[in-house]
Amino acid sequence: MNLIKTTLAVALASVCASTQAAHFIFPTGNLSLIxxxxxxxxxxxxxxTVSADGLxxxxxxxxxxxxxxxxxxxxxxxxxxxxxxxxxEVTLDAQTDPSSVGFSIGGTSVIGFDGIAGxxxxxxxxxxxxxxxxxxxxxxxxxxxxxxxxxxxSADSIFSTSxxxxxxxxxxxxxxxxxxxxxxxxxxxxAEAFDLSLDTVVGAEVTLSLSYIxxxxxxxxxxxxxxxxxxxxxxxxxxAGTLMLAPVPEPExxxxxxxxxxxxxxxxxxxxx
Amino acid sequence: MRIKFLALAIxxxxxxxxxxxxxxxxxxNVIFGSTDSGVPDRVLDASCTxxxxxxxxxxxxxxQAAFIAHVSSVTLAQQKAGKISAVERARLLIxxxxxxxxxxxxxxxxxxxxxxxxxxxxxxSGSNPGVTRFSTRIKxxxxxxxxxxxxxxxxxxxxxxxxxxxxxxxPTIEAMNRIGIDFNAVGNHEFDEGKDELLxxxxxGNHPTDAYSGLGMNEDLKGGEFxxxxxxxxxANVHDTANGTTVFPSYGVKDFxxxxxxxxxxxxxxxxxxxxxxxxxxxQFADEADTVNALIPKLKAQGIESIVVLIHEGxxxxxxxxxxxxxxxxxVDIVNRLDPEVDLVVSGHTHAAYxxxxxNSAGQPVRVTSGGQYARNLTDIDLTxxxxxxxxIAVAANNLVxxxxxxxxxxxxxxxxxxxxxxxxxKSRVIGRITAAISRSQNAAGESALGDVIADAQLDxxxxxxxxxxxxxxxxxxxxxxxxxxxxxxxxxxxxxAFTVQPFGNSLVTMTLxxxxxxxxxxxxxxxxxxxxxxxILQVSQGFSYAYTAGNACNAxxxxxxxxxxxxxxxxxxxxxxxxxxxxxxxxxxxxKDGTQRLGGAVDTDAFEAYLQANPTGVAPGPQNRIIKNx
Numbered sequence: 070m071n072l073i074k075t076t077l078a079v080a081l082a083s084v085c086a087s088t089q090a091a092h093f094i095f096p097t098g099n100l101s102l103i104x105x106x107x108x109x110x111x112x113x114x115x116x117x118t119v120s121a122d123g124l125x126x127x128x129x130x131x132x133x134x135x136x137x138x139x140x141x142x143x144x145x146x147x148x149x150x151x152x153x154x155x156x157x158e159v160t161l162d163a164q165t166d167p168s169s170v171g172f173s174i175g176g177t178s179v180i181g182f183d184g185i186a187g188x189x190x191x192x193x194x195x196x197x198x199x200x201x202x203x204x205x206x207x208x209x210x211x212x213x214x215x216x217x218x219x220x221x222x223s224a225d226s227i228f229s230t231s232x233x234x235x236x237x238x239x240x241x242x243x244x245x246x247x248x249x250x251x252x253x254x255x256x257x258x259x260a261e262a263f264d265l266s267l268d269t270v271v272g273a274e275v276t277l278s279l280s281y282i283x284x285x286x287x288x289x290x291x292x293x294x295x296x297x298x299x300x301x302x303x304x305x306x307x308x309a310g311t312l313m314l315a316p317v318p319e320p321e322x323x324x325x326x327x328x329x330x331x332x333x334x335x336x337x338x339x340x341x342x
Numbered sequence: 343m344r345i346k347f348l349a350l351a352i353x354x355x356x357x358x359x360x361x362x363x364x365x366x367x368x369x370x371n372v373i374f375g376s377t378d379s380g381v382p383d384r385v386l387d388a389s390c391t392x393x394x395x396x397x398x399x400x401x402x403x404x405x406q407a408a409f410i411a412h413v414s415s416v417t418l419a420q421q422k423a424g425k426i427s428a429v430e431r432a433r434l435l436i437x438x439x440x441x442x443x444x445x446x447x448x449x450x451x452x453x454x455x456x457x458x459x460x461x462x463x464x465x466x467s468g469s470n471p472g473v474t475r476f477s478t479r480i481k482x483x484x485x486x487x488x489x490x491x492x493x494x495x496x497x498x499x500x501x502x503x504x505x506x507x508x509x510x511x512x513p514t515i516e517a518m519n520r521i522g523i524d525f526n527a528v529g530n531h532e533f534d535e536g537k538d539e540l541l542x543x544x545x546x547g548n549h550p551t552d553a554y555s556g557l558g559m560n561e562d563l564k565g566g567e568f569x570x571x572x573x574x575x576x577x578a579n580v581h582d583t584a585n586g587t588t589v590f591p592s593y594g595v596k597d598f599x600x601x602x603x604x605x606x607x608x609x610x611x612x613x614x615x616x617x618x619x620x621x622x623x624x625x626q627f628a629d630e631a632d633t634v635n636a637l638i639p640k641l642k643a644q645g646i647e648s649i650v651v652l653i654h655e656g657x658x659x660x661x662x663x664x665x666x667x668x669x670x671x672x673x674v675d676i677v678n679r680l681d682p683e684v685d686l687v688v689s690g691h692t693h694a695a696y697x698x699x700x701x702n703s704a705g706q707p708v709r710v711t712s713g714g715q716y717a718r719n720l721t722d723i724d725l726t727x728x729x730x731x732x733x734x735i736a737v738a739a740n741n742l743v744x745x746x747x748x749x750x751x752x753x754x755x756x757x758x759x760x761x762x763x764x765x766x767x768x769k770s771r772v773i774g775r776i777t778a779a780i781s782r783s784q785n786a787a788g789e790s791a792l793g794d795v796i797a798d799a800q801l802d803x804x805x806x807x808x809x810x811x812x813x814x815x816x817x818x819x820x821x822x823x824x825x826x827x828x829x830x831x832x833x834x835x836x837x838x839x840a841f842t843v844q845p846f847g848n849s850l851v852t853m854t855l856x857x858x859x860x861x862x863x864x865x866x867x868x869x870x871x872x873x874x875x876x877x878x879i880l881q882v883s884q885g886f887s888y889a890y891t892a893g894n895a896c897n898a899x900x901x902x903x904x905x906x907x908x909x910x911x912x913x914x915x916x917x918x919x920x921x922x923x924x925x926x927x928x929x930x931x932x933x934x935k936d937g938t939q940r941l942g943g944a945v946d947t948d949a950f951e952a953y954l955q956a957n958p959t960g961v962a963p964g965p966q967n968r969i970i971k972n973x
Contacts, residue, residue, distance in 0.1 A: 128406060128439075130730030131645060132600060135407035139436045156432040158414050158439075160407035164600030164729070173411035175418065177432040227422055303428035307418045309411065 091210055091271055091314045092167035093203040095132060103127050103136035105197030107155050109180060114187025114291055119144045121153050125197055132164035134199060138176075148296045150183040157197040159279065168208070168314060172222075174199065174241070174279045175307030184296030191232065191301070192286030199279045205271050205314060212272040215317040220245055220265045220277075222310015226258025228285075230302035235287035240280070241308040247275040258306050268317055281306055363390040372434060374399045379437035381430045386420075393426060397434075402489050403444035404599025405729040413438040444729060449598050450487040451650070451723040452480055453713060455495035455690025458531065458847070459502025459514040460716040462758050463750070466503040466823075466845040469718060473517045474750035474758060476717040479742065480521055481751065483722055489598045492522065495690035495712070496529025496609055496654025499543065501847025501945070504838065505761050508768050509554045510535075513761045515543055516562040519572040520754055525594045527607025528577040529654035529691060530922075533621040534849065534945065537582075537589055544590070546570025554768065559760050576607025576652065578637060579628040589625065592637055595646065601727050603648040603734075604641045606634055610655035610672070610691060615940035616851055616922045622942070630655060631679035638681045647733035648725065649684050656692035656712050663719055663741040666698035677710055679703055685734035686723065687711070692926075695719050695741050709737040718744055769838030774954020776835055777962045779828035782843075784819065787890075787971035788867075788879025792822055792843070794964020796946075797883040799953030800850055803944050804919040810852025810941050812919040813905060816863065817881040818929050821848065821921060821946075833960055837951075844946045851925035853937030857903070858912040862933045864888060864900045871896035874930045882968050889970035901972060921946055 095101070105125030112118045125138035140155040157176035165171070178193055205216060220243065228237040239258040244251060247269035254263040269275065285302055294300050368382040372394040383394045396416050403409040417431040426434070454476075463472030484490050498518065499511035506514045518526075526532075532540050542549065548567045549555035556567045563569055578592035593606040611629050614622045634651055641649060657671025673689050680687070682704040688711055695714035699707035713719040719741050726736035782792040797815045804810035824842045826835065855863070866872040867879050868890075882888070888903040903910040910916070920934055922942075927935040943949070954961055 128730075130405055130407075131732065133405040133407040133729075135405075135410065137410065137439050139432070139439070141432075141436075154429050154432045156435045158410050158435060160411040160414075162405060162408045162411065162600075165404040165408050166600070171408065171411060173414050175414050177421075177428050177435065179428045179432065225418060225422070227418070227428070305418055305421050305428050305431055307414055309415055 090168070090316055091205050091208050091216055093163050093170050093312070093314070094167065094206050095163065096202060096204040096274060101129065101134050101199070101201035103129065103134055103159060103199050105136055105138050105157050105159065107138070107140065107157070107178070107193065107195035109153050109155070109191070109193040111151055111180070111182070111191040112189045113185050114189065115149060115185065116144065116146060119151055123155060125157055125159070130164070132167070134159070134161040134201060136197060136199065138197070148184040149186070151185065152179070152181045154179040155195065157195065157281070159197050159199045159281075161199060161201060163203060170203065170312040171309075172277070172279060172312065173307060173309040174281045175305070175309070176281065177303070177305040178283060179301070179303040181299045181301040182294045183299045185294045187291040188294060189291045190286070190288035191235070192284075194284050196280060196282045200276070202274050202276045203312070204274050205269065207271045210271045214271050216269060216271050217315045217317045218245065218247065218267040218269055218275050219313050219315055220252070220267070220310055221263065222308065223260065223262045224254070224256040224258055224308035225260045226304060226306035228258070228302070228304045230285070231300040232287055232302060234289050235285055235302055237304065238284040238286070239304065239306055240282045241306070242278065242280045243308065244278045245275055245312070247273050256308075263310070275312070277312065279308065281308060363388060368392070372397070372437070374437050374441035375443055377437045377441035379433050381426065381433050384425065386425050393420060396420065399441070399443055402447055402599060404447060404601055406439075406442070406444035409444035410435070410438050446735065447489065447598060447601055447727045447729050448487060449601075449603060449725045449727060450483060450490040451686075451725060452483045452490060452492045453495065453688040453711060453721040453723060454717070454719070455654070455688070455713055456497045456529070456693050456715040457494065457514070458497055458716055459499055459506030459511050461513055461517050462503065462505040462762055463746070465505055467716065469746060471717055471744040471746045471748060472750070472758065473514070473717060474754045475746070475748040476720070476744050477521045477751035477754050478748050479720055479744050483720070491524045491596050491603070491605070493524055493605055493650070493652055493688060494526040495652045495688045496527045497531040497690060498526050498529070500529070500531025500534040503845055504769060504841045505758070505765050507847065508765050509557060509761055510539070510549050510552055511543065512555060512558060512568045513757065515571050516558050516569070517754055517757055519562065519569070520757065523573045524596060525574050525576055525605045525607060525652060526571070527652035527654055528575055528580065528590065528609045530609055530613040530617050531847075532575070532609070533613060533617045536621045536623065537625060540575070541589070542568070542570070544571050544575050557764055559757060562757065576605065577609065578606050579608040579611065579630060579633040581626045581628065583624050583626050593641070598727070601648065601729055601732050602646045603650060603725070603727075604646045605650045605652055606637055607652040608633060608654070615942065616925060617849060617942045630676045634684060635679075635681045638683045642683070645732065647683070647731060648727055650686045650688065651680070651684050652688045654690045656689040656694060657696070658692055658694050659696040659698060663695035663714065663743070664697040666696050669696065669698050669700065673710060674700055677702060677708055680708065682706055684708060686725065686737050688721065697721075697739050697741055709739050711739050711741065713741055720744060769836060771837040772834040773837050773840060773951045774835045775958065775960040776826060776828060776833045777960040778833070780826040780963045782819070782822045782825050784879065785966050787969040788819070789966045789969040790819070790822070790881060791963035791966055792826055793817055793819060793881025794884070794966060794968065795961055796822060796844070796950065797881045798964070799950045800919050800921075800946070801883040802953050802956065803949035804850055804852045810917060810919060810943055812852045812917045814886040814916060815883040815919040816924065817921065818924050819878055819881060820929060821923065822881075835954055840947050840950055844950065848921035848923050848946050850919055850943030850946065850949060851922050852917055852919045852941045852943060853925065853934070854915050854939040855918045855937050856912065857910040857914050857916065859933050859936065860910060860916060860918065861900055861903065861912065863931060864890070864903070865897045866931050866933060868892070868896065868899055873932060878929050879969065884968070887968045887970070889972055891972040919943070
């Protein structure tokens with residue numbers, strides 16, 4: 070049994086040793102793109118069409134990317150009130166720990182109608198995105214040696230509405246590519262985890278694109294919303310994760326690990342017998 | 343949605359009168375820094391956690407993106423759990439951005455210089471707080487900010503009191519290892535025992551011949567031997583003549599949540615003139631400002647914008663330990679020539695404490711600090727770094743007093759006690775013999791028997807052609823700290839006795855002065871003359887004699903000077919030995935800074951021991967007949 074334990078320990082150590090390897094930098098002259106906007110419009114019999122729009126500001130530093138946009142708008146007419154709150158954030162932090170780059174993209178939108186007669190439709194179209202290139206720098210590895218970029222995280226959203234016929238339309242996209250290969254994740258914010266592996270080499274560049282798009286909308290027969298109540302919709306969303314580097318496991322490592330597990334399994338069966 | 347809003351409204355109404363820790367209750371809004379989000383800081387559950395309590399806005403954040411990502415993640419979970427509304431999440435995110443948290447980062451530097459191995463409290467001086475109290479203060483400062491660096495501007499070791507010096511200064515390195523310091527720029531005294539010994543201080547291993555090496559406590563040793571420094575020695579301007587490489591790294595970098603600060607370390611260019619030739623053999627010392635300026639592009643190419651210089655060269659200023667009145671000295675010229683990219687200069691060497699702003703090459707003021715000497719002061723420095731530019735945007739510095747009444751750090755008392763106990767035997771090592779007690783008491787002319795003996799010992803150590811070719815030595819009376827007692831029955835002098843007399847570990851410097859300069863030197867002994875602030879009668883060696891009339895005017899008091907009976911010629915050159923303290927113009931003897939053809943020599947106690955051993959029948963008290971005071 071000791072031999073089995075040792076075998077397993079060695080295999081596990083080989084796999085776990087993968088956590089510290091190489092790091093990312095922004096290559097010289099790298100152009101990262103951050104953008105984002107929103108446009109929301111509501112049509113009522115009383116006001117006609119009311120709209121609001123906003124953009125994401127770029128607040129990036131050298132090894133970090135940060136986009137942030139916010140709106141807090143109101144339209145009133147007597148007791149009628151339409152409110153629109155919108156925030157979007159997109160971040161990428163290659164500064165705090167260059168071997169584990171954190172990223173996030175998300176935000177919150179809230180539209181509320183209070184005391185509106187004849188609401189005929191509402192639509193929000195909002196997008197925030199980030200594109201960047203990171204270069205894999207060696208921490209002792211030789212340039213050109215195999216390495217694995219791992220993207221793991223989750224995409225989640227919260228949506229609720231009191232308007233009949235209005236449905237969530239949320240899309241999170243993540244695409245990473247390097248050396249002609251690419252991996253991607255697309256989700257609708259249904260609390261999904263992702264864990265993607267992109268095999269590349271030390272010294273290569275990894276391009277990463279993130280986007281968060283929301284397009285809830287409704288057009289229909291006019292409805293009346295009494296004063297003192299609020300109806301509308303709200304959405305919060307966030308895709309967050311890390312981009313890390315790990316050695317590409319050698320086939321022998323897997324073999325050793327499987328052998329160890331197999332031996333333990335066999336021993337367990339013998340004990341049961 | 344209607345239901346959710348209603349639930350929150352009820353919770354809010356309840357809260358005003360509710361006890362703390364009732365979920366939904368609150369006492370104020372979520373506040374990030376000084377930014378009020380307008381969102382009630384509700385209690386989330388029975389454990390008293392609140393909305394704000396889950397958001398780590400008080401933590402240091404290396405950049406704004408990291409903080410906003412954190413707030414985004416926490417608030418999504420809070421919204422999902424029904425603890426906040428969507429609009430509140432939006433407001434919290436906006437407040438996170440407006441708070442600017444993460445856009446700047448505070449880093450604390452704890453700086454000192456000229457520690458000189460003063461580990462044992464009160465050894466050498468009643469105002470020596472010892473490394474135990476020094477450590478207490480450093481720990482207090484570290485506790486104020488988890489992002490910190492402890493840095494030294496040279497002469498951490500060398501010219502140390504016996505408890506460190508006897509053990510090759512290994513006790514000081516081990517004490518600093520326990521405290522946890524980051525970088526020590528080399529000073530001149532780090533070279534007292536040469537490059538190889540200094541490399542051993544860094545890398546460890548026992549001394550090849552000295553039995554008092556590797557005697558530390560087990561926890562401080564490595565493989566049973568001296569472990570070496572866990573911090574880095576830095577020496578940007580010290581090159582190996584053979585291959586042109588620096589003996590130690592030019593700079594060290596410490597990363598604070600992705601914001602790198604570079605520390606360039608160096609000693610004074612003039613190190614060879616104040617260290618024995620053996621200590622600096624095979625080494626070249628480059629200009630300080632040129633060395634720093636040449637490194638700036640290399641650092642910037644690595645994306646480093648925050649740059650601190652640790653330099654073992656300094657100046658003098660008045661106005662207390664945080665004063666800077668009338669700042670003078672070599673550091674002024676050096677800083678005047680520094681690239682404006684340098685954000686802070688931690689200086690040393692002069693043993694002075696000051697807190698200055700001195701203009702750089704662009705005419706912009708740069709903070710320049712020095713924390714005195716011997717563990718007595720620490721400089722508490724806060725750097726504010728703009729995390730987007732990664733450059734220092736503000737520097738605040740304050741010199742603190744360690745204090746002799748400060749509590750001793752229990753983490754270091756055993757180390758000091760260990761070496762103190764080990765030194766009992768060596769302190770009693772007999773290094774020679776004297777025929778009677780030798781007093782430092784001065785006669786009416788200002789000459790002491792011990793002053794004569796020390797001056798003679800210094801002459802003996804430097805009068806050969808190879809060691810300086812000196813013909814006269816001058817010893818400052820303030821450097822003679824005690825009488826040399828007669829130990830009955832036969833006058834044995836112990837190492838501890840000799841160390842108590844001359845505890846500073848100054849090395850000898852031989853230089854060329856004209857007869858006129860020697861006259862200026864002697865005139866400068868009198869209070870009020872040539873900038874002198876007290877009357878300090880220098881002790882002189884055998885063969886030199888002079889007379890003075892105290893009542894005469896400044897620069898007219900010395901009435902005769904002879905060497906071996908011949909009048910000193912004002913225009914002739916003489917080889918003169920003084921200790922390194924005087925050689926730097928110490929005690930107001932500025933003319934000694936003008937001495938040329940400087941050559942470093944032995945440490946003063948070593949010279950004294952050699953002199954005793956060269957006179958095995960016993961050294962007699964000096965005759966006190968070399969200085970004549972006219973009536």
